[in-house]
Amino acid sequence: MKFNIFNRIAALSALTLAAGFTLTSCTEDTDGSPQIKPGNPVVAKIFPDSAASGSLVTVTGSGLGDMRTVVFEKQAVPAGFQSTLNTDGALMFRVPSEAAGGVQKVTLTNSAGQAVTVNFxxxxxATVSDASNFNFSKGTEITITGNNLDDVTAVAFADSVKGISDPATIVxxxxxxxxxxxxxxxxxxxxLTITNSTGRTRTRQEFVNVDKAYQIFSDAYGTGYQDGSWGDGGVVSTKEFxxxxxxxxxxxxxxxxHLIGFANWSSSAISYSPDYTYITGWIKGASADYSLYLTTDASKGGFGGxxxxxxxxxxxxxxTYFKLKLSDIDFWxxxxxxxQVGFRIKGPDKQDETFYFDDIMLVK
Known part of the structure; x- marks a missing residue:
């Protein structure tokens, strides 16, 4: 009797296991996309019909649930999208950062190779993330980095308040x-105002005209200035600039x-003027990150603080580029x-460290 019971239990377990294998073998692996068969895709509307990179775009219509690619016509740039969010009547994607500007066709293709296009x-x-320099004289070449710069047609150094726009030359x-x-x-x-096929934009970065600035050091000491350092003096170097x-x-x-000092003991020393707005310049760092402290003899705290x-x-x-607003610091x-204008350091504690200074200027 016990033998028969055990046999029945074993047989039931085998049937259950077999059924499990059968159910498993009948379950289709998916990527999470809605199980919609490819249809005849039709676009009724795209919204918005114009947008910048990163913007979310929605296409509505029918037969859109099985789309596999979205490609922008110019330079064949693909757009990323989540297939799990597709429905038969709607598809969402974002404008890729590499998409070229202007009107073009966007092609949507499903798994059966059926495609539909829509104008967008x-x-x-043009966007600017950085520049090789923010100071310039006439004829200075500056390399700008950013995006959408390949179809730029015009650049100008400008001030909209003063109504001045001086054209730069595209190299x-x-x-x-x-x-x-x-x-x-x-x-x-x-x-800088930069114009391309999409339109004109203005940089958030500001550029300084060296020829109009009060130069403390620029290739050489400014008028009346000389080395006024503590410890080892400053040495003009053509190795780094x-x-x-x-x-x-x-x-x-x-x-x-120590302290590097720029001193003007002559009659050309500059008297206080509220017209000056910034002090700016470049400093090349040493073997590690450090902090330098700008100091002047015209400050409230005195020189060397x-x-x-x-x-x-x-x-x-x-x-490292710096541009400090005089009203925000203790300068003048x-x-x-x-x-006297100087830059002081705490330390260094481990070893001697050499820094380089260039284009130290006051700007109105």
Missing amino acids: KVLAF SKAKKTLVIKMPASTLDRGT KSGTASVAKTFQKGNW YDEKNRIDVKANTW SAGKTLK
Whole structure:
């Protein structure tokens, strides 16, 4: 009797296991997309019908649930989308960052190779993420990095408030880079207006006209200026420079808390003027990241101090650009004459460190 019971249990288990295999073998693996067979795709509407990269676009119609690719006509750029969100009546995708600007066809193709196209305008305004330099003289070549720069037709150094727009010369252009030659200008500083097939845009970055600035150091010491460093003096170097042909090098000795100084003891020292808005320049870092402290003899704290408002963080072995608004830092007290400008360091503690300084200027 027990033997028969055990046999029945074993037989039932075998049947259950077999049924499980049968059910498993009948279940189709999917990628999570709706199980919609490819149909005859028809587009009724695309919304919006123009947008910039990253924008979400919705296509409505019928037969859209089995789409496998979305491709922008110009340069055959594919758009990413989530097939799991498709329905027979709607498909969503984002405009790819590589899409070229202008009106073009967008082609949607399903798994059966059936395709439908719809017109769409890519708004590909030129964008600027960085520039090789933010200071220039007439004829300076600047390399701009960003996007949608390959169809740029015009660039100008401009100030919309003053109504001045000085055209720059386009030297070369590609999708991600644009090289321009800067013009002569009466502007102290301004932005760039960049025009391409989508339209005109303005950079958020501001550029400084070296020829209009008060130069403390630019290839050489400015009028009346000389080395006024503590410890080892500043040395004009043609080995390293950000602009022109030279910078000034300063070796800060280990543990000595040195300072590089630019001193003007002559009658050409500049009296306080509220017209000056910024101090700007470039510093090439040493072997590690350090902080330098801008200091002047015309400040409230006096020359040689460590005011956190005046701190400049300098990356190792890299040219770091700084542009400090004078009203935000302790730099120049009303009524005082500016005779000394310096950069002081805490340390260095491990070893001697050499920094390079270029285009140190006051800008209106």
